[in-house]
Amino acid sequence: MRELAAGYAARLPGRDSESLASGLGARLVYTDLGERDGAYDPEHRVILIDRKASPQRQRFTLAHEVSHALLLGDDDLLSGLHDSFEDERLEQAIETLCNVGAATILMPPNLMSDLLRRFGPTGRGIHELSRRADVSASSAMYALADEAQGQIIFAICSRAGGKKLEEGSSGRQRRAVLGAQRPVVVRASAATKEVKYTLGAGTVIPDDHLVVGVLDSGYEVGGRSYVPFRSGRKMPAYADAYPAGRSGVLVSFRLEEKSEKQPDTQSPDTQNPDTGKP
Structure with missing residues (x-):
């Protein structure tokens, strides 16, 4: 997913909203979507974005929907997902990968490495x-x-x-x-x-x-x-x-680095310090 998203981002003329959608040849439509942030219609090549969301939320949603399109266009990746997951777990896996794709499109490797x-x-x-x-x-x-x-x-x-x-x-x-x-x-x-x-x-x-x-x-x-x-x-x-x-x-x-006297707080048999549970 990272490779798909990075390759897509590298071909874009810019990072504005119209440019983000241009690689798909898709049309952007801002409308009321209720509880949904966005949607992608592959048949009509339309990306729907909730017009009531904040600009930053709209931007991430747009990149997320673009990632849906990239995923739908990669038969090997899509087939692998269907082989590994089903029902709700499949939907969760797809949404997770599309979030990964969105982050890669908006925050490409060269930007990340420069900031770090x-x-x-x-x-x-x-x-x-x-x-x-x-x-x-x-x-x-x-x-x-x-x-x-x-x-x-x-x-x-x-x-x-x-x-x-x-x-x-x-x-x-x-x-x-x-x-x-x-x-x-x-x-x-x-x-x-x-x-x-x-x-x-x-x-x-x-x-x-x-x-x-x-x-x-x-x-x-x-x-x-x-x-x-x-x-x-x-x-x-x-x-x-x-x-x-x-x-x-x-x-x-x-x-801080653990000394020999300090317990290994990250081993499976220790407690999560935030919850007090394993």
């Missing part, structure tokens, strides 16, 4: 990839985690949503809600292949963690810190946190 060379697998690296590829921070994070080397956990963190004010709330109630300090939580997380677990969504970041300081100050910070798992365990790591406006704080945790 200049910024490394850091919070700043996630931000730059998101900006240059015009994709969401989460899409950039997943792509970077797939390419980076070493034991690294990535996360997107922001303040938890506050309580909603009911109509007719008193001034005192409003001040109490608006003045409450909402905790910083993990919105999304990913990890490199060398790490077998991630930070669970909703994990609270302690107030003394450098991520909270970056969110409050707006300044990029890197230094020795820890991964704050939901179970309360703190795994030593070098943290690199980058403030990204509405996206919150983009952070990478490079896990």
Whole structure:
């Protein structure tokens, strides 16, 4: 799938929406799709995109639907999928491969290698990839985690949503809600292949963690810190946190090398530090 998508991307005249669809000779139609983000009609060569989605979501959906077309055109790959999966698992496998294809089209290998060379697998690296590829921070994070080397956990963190004010709330109630300090939580997380677990969504970041300081100050910070798992365990790591406006704080945790006295936390018989379960 990566090879198909990379070859397609290399032939495109540009990375704008019309160019992304041009390789298929397909027509783009923006319309209301309800709960669906997009669809591809191979008979009429039409790609449908939900017009209510955000521009970044529309862009990724377009690349995803292009990947569907590429997959349908590769008999060997399609046959292999049908031999290996069936029913819901087949649909899941196809959707996963199309996400892989979309990421490859929007974030080609040359862009990934350049960003890793200049910024490394850091919070700043996630931000730059998101900006240059015009994709969401989460899409950039997943792509970077797939390419980076070493034991690294990535996360997107922001303040938890506050309580909603009911109509007719008193001034005192409003001040109490608006003045409450909402905790910083993990919105999304990913990890490199060398790490077998991630930070669970909703994990609270302690107030003394450098991520909270970056969110409050707006300044990029890197230094020795820890991964704050939901179970309360703190795994030593070098943290690199980058403030990204509405996206919150983009952070990478490079896990410290294990010494002989430290347990092998990634072996199958140990517990996931985020859940306390194997």
